[in-house]
Amino acid sequence: MGLFERSLPDVYLTRLADLAVNWGRSSSIWPMTFGIACCAIEMMAVGAATFDMDRFGAGAFRATPRQADLMIVAGTVNAKMAHVVKRLYDQMPEPKYVMAMGACTVGGGPYWKHGYNVVKGIDRFVPVDVHVPGCPPRPEAIIEGVRFLQRKIMAKRVLADGAPQKPDFTGISISPGTVGILDPTIKVTSTTAGPAAASAAPLAGAKA
Amino acid sequence: MTVAEAFEQLKKDGQAAGVELFPGPKDAALVVTRERVKAVLRHLRDARPFACDLLVLVTGTHMTEKKDAKGVLVREAGFEVIWHLRSVQHRSILAVKCKLPTADPTVDSVADLWPAANWHERETWDLVGIRFTGHPDLRRILLPEGWEGHPLRKDYAYPKEFHGINLEVDAPWPTP
Amino acid sequence: MADAMTTSGAAAPTQPAKTFALPGDPLRPPDTFVDVRTQELQINMGPQHPSTHGVLRLAIWVDGEIVTRADPDIGYLHRCAEKIGESVSCIQYVPYTDRYDYLAAMNNNLGYCLAVEKVAEVEVPERAQYIRTIAVELNRIASHLVAIGTYGLDLGAFTPFFYAFREREEILRLLEWICGARLTYNFIRIGGVMRDTPAGWVEDIRKFLDLFETRLDEFNDLLTHNHIFVARTANVGVLSIEEAVRYGLTGPNLRGSGLRYDLRREQPYLLYDRFQFDIPVGTGIKGQVGDCWDRYWVRLLEMRESVRIVRQALDQLPTGGEIMAKNVRHLAFKSKAGEGYLGIENPRGELGYYLISDGGANSYRSRIRAPSFCNLSILESMLPGTMLADAVAIIGSIDIVLGEVDR
């Protein structure tokens, strides 16, 4: 948005524009075809028949970082790879999001102690939006991570200035209590995401 | 063909100079001196009774000195290189071992006998630091260029950072 | 690195800058001969490239569409496997083996456990051996399915990938049922297996196998006999037996060249000597023996053989009995001194573990013979002379897993 980014007054019209832009961004998160290790197989599985991330509009895997919105760092990053990951992140156009998938990218995972070569968490060189723990995380966990990201995007300010909004995570957590860990003030009202709740989700989240 | 039979056959072929039989606690092997190892390996590949055409594995090991409770030396300091060879024809597997001194871990490359050895030797150089003379392109393979030290040596210290990437175990959590 | 390394990467000119002058050029002396020369282009493929199956980086020198030189650069997934093998006890190390060839994690568990059992002299109960066989062969099918599906993807056919993953999910469901994990199982433990078969598991496997055999034919319709697929793979990347053996290739890549060599038959481990199964080899149906199509075909046939083995194992599975050897817990503290190499037939070739134990809990040296590592080394000699699209087809047909290449 460049010129007008978070510079216009926070009125109904700019909020409406924010809502529209955020809806577009959150409904069309294109991940990059970028697998590193074991997690990449689960990332492939989440795009494949049984789990099908395309349902959420996040299934158009782009091979080039220029056209991707989300970098799923799927697998252990070592000293040799870290520069590549950093560079790929730099090549993506704004707005860009990073999902740290798997224990290795979250904090080194099983290679934390004796992995002389392994970077203990990609937070050390790129900003991370969503951490998805697991070794490897199940495909459902990745979908949940994407939906968390969608809510985070919905809470972002694009045109209007003002204080950042609090993301609304209600109704998307598959396991009760997951949300509470991130933000204890949020109460999990519905612990299962039924089809009806899911289809209404992107717009409902924007009301906060 | 067991290792003992192979040793007998080597004797018969007149190639047994510098070759000993290592009976081993588990896997037996032929122990060859550093000077003879390439000739023996070449013979194992070419001679019909052996026909070891498939190089399975090249292993380098860094050995530290170890004494048991009574102070008897059970393990000498030094390096060990083990070649595992398979014969597709005879369905057999052979191990050939070579001991190298700590000060000068150098041995002849067999990359010209088996192209498969090329990468194995590069890896052994990379991780253990054993130098293979005559190797066409001996450079690091797994670790990036500029890495210091050879990780599989027993005295290796884990690096704190590499080219600006923090590799410490207990680094502070980054704050946005 | 899709573009960064190529845009700004070091494209060192391998030849002097071209000189180009036409005979009538007034700026040139009249005797300047016309010298139109093309320059080799160095392009960088990977580590982020859709068809390098992970983080393989290939520096390729191309003359137009023809590859003149290729230099594989690995190590982007080096995870210190052998150092960790020396740093943790052998029981603790089993979960790490899952993560090397993550498509065939059961096989990796098995290879390591067999090697430890060989060095530490552990006897495994019969029932555990049958369960191991079933799990390993199911995992082999899953692994080959990924290989075939992603091979289609490499050649631009998207749909077979989804069919392959649909079948694979079924296998993962069965494996998850018995051990609780989809990808990294840690199911085969030193001395046996983690738990006994749950009720209904055996019946579900039978149901799945019946369904799977019919669905294998879908791949034949969709991919195997597709004219474009055959045109892309037959006579491409031909590999002779001698060449394959010299480079230390094993597994389907070696058998695709026509050599009937399978460790399950050569040096039977587990209970493979009790089962009837064939070893499919490449016969050059569509082109020459040892081309990409043959390697693909061998994998497809091997899935059928695995189905046969699983069926027989299910039939012979003894009811009741131990699944864990007695007295393996001491391995967490001390082992028997000794050393040993043990190779098994992984879906990608000979997976070997060479362990040296000095009597302590940790092995003194644990060396992994990774099949993909050896198979990959042949790229340097295979790629020159092929076209860029063939290079992708060849990499796909070698079927590497980078976790195992780099360890």
Place this chain on the structure above:
Amino acid sequence: MDSLVPFLEGAWGWATSSAFTFSMILSVLGVVAFISVWAMFAVWLERKASADFQVRLGPNRVGGRFGLLQTLADGLKLAFKEDLIPRDSDKFLFAVAPAVAFCGAFAAFAALPFTPAITALDINLGVFFIVAVTAIGVIGVLMAGWSSNNKWSLYGAMREAAQLISYEIPSALALMVPVLVTGSLNLKEIVGFQCLPSDGVLDKEGLVYLSDHGWLAFYSPWTFVAFIVYYIASLAECKRAPFDLPEAESELVSGFHTEYSGMRFSFFFLEEYGMMFVVSAVAALVFLGGWQPLPFISLNMGGFLGNLFFLGVFLAKSVFLLWVQIWLRWTLPRMRVDQVMVMGYKYLIPISLFALLMMAVYEHWGVRYLPGLF
């Protein structure tokens, strides 16, 4: 447009020049609106159809159960994405290339008759114009590939240039076969030829009548051959699988648009789907009777409702041909670059030439199917 100008002059008393300008703006806006809506629909269809082939569901969260607004969200996101121009690129060419690529597909819409009454530009050289103008797209692709300063992009662009030049010949030759039969390059007249009444009475009274020639695809074996050749060549022209070499994902990352992001990338997207429509529409018009629903039975309709019905039929045919393109894309592997060239030069060009020759011979003898039978 041609019908709109006299209408404005007559009914509202406008001056010719202002009526012309107004109708031109209206036509351009109409084409832009159509092409955007069409691309959105086509992308949605592609995603849903591919999901169907791949035992998935496809988008079903964004915009109701069927994910109808998915493409709108994609477009919105792309529009608000950072416009990234690589530092080492040729900035002017990089910026202009998507527009040039889009021009070709866009301009072709001008000459497409949607129904007898809805045509932006009714020109006598319709077929020639479309063949010529769709080839402009390759210049944009070449500019994109060159200016990106990326080797993958360059590869994609060079492949596209080679491919388009090779396949332009068979596709144009294949289109010459119906032109030979009808004796006209005007698309409306070509459709009119296909619904020419069998009894020769031009001003029909009734709604339904038998047509003499029927759809050109079934007019003669050679026109059928020409139809198949044209369809295959058109696949190559709009870079669809199995000829998607210029953007071959598994080889060239993303081909010529590797460095493009955001809005500029979406222009390439629009160009691709616009081209897909253009080639499908041309095939429908020239070979499949345009807006006539049945091969040998023609309908005589006019007015608003008649035109609406004809528009529906024409779009349905185009969508069907588009669906076939999608079907082929998600079924077939990609060909290799030399195989694409072999197919173009060794098979399609000789076949189309032979078809043209045989059609000429048949026309000379005055036969349609086999000599002596008809």
